[in-house]
């Protein structure tokens with residue numbers, strides 16, 4: 190059974206190893222430390238038989254605390270399409286609602302068809318496209334969902 194719980198400091202090494210092949214060159218080890226310190230309540234991992242198989246990172250806007258962000262989600266390839274992503278987002282959104290967050294947004298590459306399908310399936314709608322969002326010339330779609 191897949192279980193979801195908050196990230197713990199002892200997960201750090203295993204999480205970095207899980208992340209590396211999925212988000213190569215996208216700074217996971219640095220990002221995890223920042224999110225742990227700033228938004229620890231919005232940092233969840235998924236486990237199967239004691240092994241980490243996925244994670245989700247959330248955040249909240251300080252200038253408008255009704256607005257949250259899904260910063261990153263990753264499920265290791267062997268466990269995709271087994272509802273792990275759905276469970277991770279459900280845990281994050283439940284926690285966000287408890288904090289008074291009303292809308293959540295994210296960005297995704299247009300070419301990432303699996304992620305786009307996933308986000309649309311769980312209720313996100315596309316709001317805009319941002320040119321040059323990431324260095325050096327990477328555009329992203331902005332999606333939003335009401336909680």
Ligand SMILES: CC(C)(COP(=O)(O)OP(=O)(O)OC[C@H]1O[C@@H](n2cnc3c(N)ncnc32)[C@H](O)[C@@H]1OP(=O)(O)O)[C@@H](O)C(=O)NCCC(=O)NCCS
Nearest residue numbers: 262263264269270271272273274275297303304306307310
């Ligand atoms: C996107 C991701 C998190 C989805 O996680 P997941 O655990 O596989 O998703 P779920 O099993 O909960 O899928 C729920 C639904 O989303 C849709 N979906 C998920 N993966 C899909 C895929 N590869 N192709 C088409 N639809 C997909 C389906 O409708 C699916 O329901 P179904 O399996 O009954 O058809 C996962 O594919 C992943 O980690 N990808 C690599 C990292 C990544 O790109 N992250 C997003 C960066 S913006």
